[in-house]
Amino acid sequence: MNKFLEQALLFDFYGELLTDHQKEIYEQFALEDLSLSEIAEMKGISRQGVHDLVKRCQKTLEGYEMKLHLVEKFLSVKEKVSKIDDTLAEWECEKNDPEEMVKRIRKIADAIIEEL
Amino acid sequence: MNKFLEQALLFDFYGELLTDHQKEIYEQFALEDLSLSEIAEMKGISRQGVHDLVKRCQKTLEGYEMKLHLVEKFLSVKEKVSKIDDTLAEWECEKNDPEEMVKRIRKIADAIIEEL
Structure with a gap:
């Protein structure tokens, strides 16, 4: 499966387990396909901050799938x-x-x- | 749905998100249908301790279902x-x-x- 679809599916299944802040930013990255810089500018946080948050969310969502296998x-x-x-x-x-x-x-x- | 089946389903779907300790005790209560006293004796903890743990697990599992609706x-x-x-x-x-x-x-x- 391509990475984009996989991210969207993981978010669809387990996204509600992220915090509202994580959800908002991860959604813009994974579903609306905005770049890290675009999100950083919109949210008034650093590009590195967005990058770290996105990576952390991916790890969290993948962790849920590794345990539950629901996707x-x-x-x-x-x-x-x-x-x-x-x-x-x-x-x-x-x-x-x-x-x-x-x-x-x-x-x-x-x-x-x-x-x- | 009857409570017994609902508990079993919630455990089946989200049980892996509990800690090993919680999983072990909750499984004996919800799936193997042991009483609180039986579990307490086997585990060497108080009946109240088992009761609290089981209630906490139910709340956790129901919380996942309220967010994800996968069951x-x-x-x-x-x-x-x-x-x-x-x-x-x-x-x-x-x-x-x-x-x-x-x-x-x-x-x-x-x-x-x-x-x-």
Whole structure:
């Protein structure tokens, strides 16, 4: 996964565990893609200060994921649900035996339930 | 949801954010269903000490859920996946128009994706 998406996902899942100050600055960096200098100027703090805060937030968010693995779990579920969608689309194209399609979807659905 | 299941789910999702000591005692209380006195005796601490620790853990875990809502999200996804299963089962009983069943499953799958 690219770093940008990963940061956004970690923030989406665990961002509420940061302080309001951290959240505000990290959001501008990771989601709104502002540069360290831009944020520093807006907030009236040093570029180094923003840099340190962003690094600390990344470490905190990654720490939560290392312990909880919830982003990993949800990505895996999302992938499986996409597979259900693909299986439906394939059947709609080919209109072959629906029993086979039902069997495949049930298998994926059961794998999701097992994971949750 | 009953309190027992709720405690187990909260522990399952956020338990890793407790300290090892908290985790060990809270697990015996919430998952293994030992009494405060039994845990106190095993651990060589007072019953009141176990009681306070368990209450503190519950508050911590509930605090994470109030901020992150991940158990809530997970339960909602699980319910939708069960609906997919039900829709498949219903079709297997009735063997009516598969197009209709496909449409219903896609709608549920899309709702899951949107939620994740």
